[in-house]
Amino acid sequence: MPRQSRCFTTMSSTLLEFRMNTTIIQMNTHGMELAKVLAMQPPAGSLILANSLILAYVSQALPWITQSPDHSKTITQGFDAFMDDTTIMNVAANNDTLQDTVNTAQHNLNLWNNLLQASRGILNPTKCVWFLFNWEFQPNGTVKLHHPQHPTITVTNPPYPPHPIKRLTHNKPHQYLGVHMTTDGNYTKELSVFHERNERYINLLRCCPFTRRKVQTVYLQCYLPTTSYPLPATHIPSHILHQAQKRATTAFLTKSGYPSTFPRAVTYATAARGGLDF
Numbered sequence: 657m658p659r660q661s662r663c664f665t666t667m668s669s670t671l672l673e674f675r676m677n678t679t680i681i682q683m684n685t686h687g688m689e690l691a692k693v694l695a696m697q698p699p700a701g702s703l704i705l706a707n708s709l710i711l712a713y714v715s716q717a718l719p720w721i722t723q724s725p726d727h728s729k730t731i732t733q734g735f736d737a738f739m740d741d742t743t744i745m746n747v748a749a750n751n752d753t754l755q756d757t758v759n760t761a762q763h764n765l766n767l768w769n770n771l772l773q774a775s776r777g778i779l780n781p782t783k784c785v786w787f788l789f790n791w792e793f794q795p796n797g798t799v800k801l802h803h804p805q806h807p808t809i810t811v812t813n814p815p816y817p818p819h820p821i822k823r824l825t826h827n828k829p830h831q832y833l834g835v836h837m838t839t840d841g842n843y844t845k846e847l848s849v850f851h852e853r854n855e856r857y858i859n860l861l862r863c864c865p866f867t868r869r870k871v872q873t874v875y876l877q878c879y880l881p882t883t884s885y886p887l888p889a890t891h892i893p894s895h896i897l898h899q900a901q902k903r904a905t906t907a908f909l910t911k912s913g914y915p916s917t918f919p920r921a922v923t924y925a926t927a928a929r930g931g932l933d934f
Contacts, residue, residue: 709771710735713744717764720745744768754790754804762809769811781811781819785830788823789839801826801840835886843892847900850892853883854904861911871911875934879904905934 719734736743744764769779786809790802803826810818829836829845836845857879866874883901906916909923914932925931 705775706737709775710737712771713764713768716767717744718760742768754806758806758809765809765811769813773813778813779811781813781821784811784821785824786821787830787839788826835889837889841891843890846886846890847892847896850883850886850897850900854901857882858904858907861907866911868912871908875908879908908934 714735717734719732722731722733723729724731733745735745772778788804788806790804792800792802794800806823808820808823810820812818824830824839826840827838827842829838836849838845857874860874861871883904887897905920905923909918910916912932914923922930923932923934925933927933
């Protein structure tokens with residue numbers, strides 16, 4: 657099977673793409689001074705500067721180009737930004753080697769850092785990390801994770817010498833927009849955070865004298881968004897999620913005036929069908 661190399665130069669981010677024999681390099685870089693530079697500008701000036709930097713990068717960078725499953729559309733996904741955290745994604749051609757992918761990542765990283773320096777910004781290399789996702793997918797669907805050794809990826813801020821970016825191990829979680837992800841796919845950290853979020857709402861219900869209406873508001877407007885938004889980016893088994901959420905569901909039911917043994921099928925059924933619409 658052809659090997660497909662994926663190279664993501666990301667400033668504080670995580671992105672996965674599953675393909676046959678897939679290699680992904682992800683670099684999480686953090687702009688130490690960019691936020692300060694933008695803060696010195698008037699509101700309109702900040703928007704113009706940030707937009708100008710991104711447009712300049714896109715015009716020169718090597719992007720990640722992918723196609724829809726039916727090949728009817730071509731999508732260029734190359735840049736995401738949030739405050740001083742930026743995600744740069746790169747994809748090499750199917751027959752490119754891992755070294756080709758790394759070279760592309762280094763090129764785009766240097767380009768972005770040079771643009772920041774030209775605008776009086778700078779990357780903080782001590783806050784930059786990189787991942788290596790290297791999966792081999794078998795015809796039967798099983799996945800093997802490889803851990804090839806690789807040269808360092810660096811950030812250069814003259815007059816200082818190039819600074820190597822820290823490479824995270826395959827089982828070390830990295831938080832990206834509230835989601836804890838690892839290159840080997842383990843969900844230990846994300847499940848731990850899921851437990852913590854559930855316990856927080858259990859304690860809230862115990863301590864506060866909410867009315868039934870307020871309990872419903874907390875459940876729909878606070879609890880569900882807080883606990884569920886990372887789930888599409890994780891693969892925690894459903895039975896484990898159900899067990900982790902069990903106590904919180906019971907707490908919301910009892911606080912709403914229902915017994916803890918209230919049938920869950922009725923709990924989650926829609927109001928139109930006689931359920932509680934949880």
